[in-house]
Structures are given as C-alpha cells and as structure tokens.
Amino acid sequence: MTMDLYLEPKTQLLVAIGAAVAAKCQNCFATLYGAANKVGATDKEIGAAVAIAAKVTAKSHDFMATFIEETTKGKVPAAETSVAAASLGCCS
Numbered sequence: 866m867t868m869d870l871y872l873e874p875k876t877q878l879l880v881a882i883g884a885a886v887a888a889k890c891q892n893c894f895a896t897l898y899g900a901a902n903k904v905g906a907t908d909k910e911i912g913a914a915v916a917i918a919a920k921v922t923a924k925s926h927d928f929m930a931t932f933i934e935e936t937t938k939g940k941v942p943a944a945e946t947s948v949a950a951a952s953l954g955c956c957s
Contacts (some may be wrong), residue, residue: 875904879914888920 868877878901885893901911932944 883914883918887922
C-alpha cells in the first residue's frame with residue numbers, strides 16, 4: 866500500500882508532524898515543517914496537527930501514570946518517575 870494512493874502530500878506531512886511532536890523529535894519537526902510549508906500547509910494547519918499530538922501525548926501520559934501506580938500498587942508515584950527521567954536528561 867502506498868500512501869500516495871490515499872493521502873495527498875500535505876496530509877501526509879501533517880500526520881508526520883503530529884507524529885514528530887508526539888515522539889518529541891525536534892529534528893523531525895524542523896525538517897517536516899519546512900517540507901509542509903513547501904506543499905502549501907499553513908501555520909494554522911500545522912498548529913492543529915501540533916495541538917492534536919499534544920493532546921494525545923498528554924492523555925497517554927495520564928494513562929501511563931495510572932498504569933505505573935496500579936502496577937506498583939502505589940509504591941512508585943508517577944510524578945517521581947517523570948522527575949527521575951528529567952534528571953537523567955531523557956524523555957523530558
């Protein structure tokens with residue numbers, strides 16, 4: 866299956882921008898932003914893709930926090946895991 870049969874290039878790039886934001890890949894976002902502009906994506910459309918990705922990411926964080934607390938039976942609060950990750954320089 867080729868993406869070109871189902872999604873035009875602008876839509877492909879907007880989806881990819883959302884994925885880059887969710888993956889927190891700065892290089893991906895910068896590259897895709899330039900490419901999206903070249904195929905006519907507006908900053909409002911790109912902003913919508915970013916907002917959707919941010920909502921998905923926030924919701925997945927909530928689910929992960931619940932999972933951590935349930936798995937550890939409350940012994941490891943999710944807030945502590947995000948602080949630890951930030952101090953290690955990853956996943957911030």
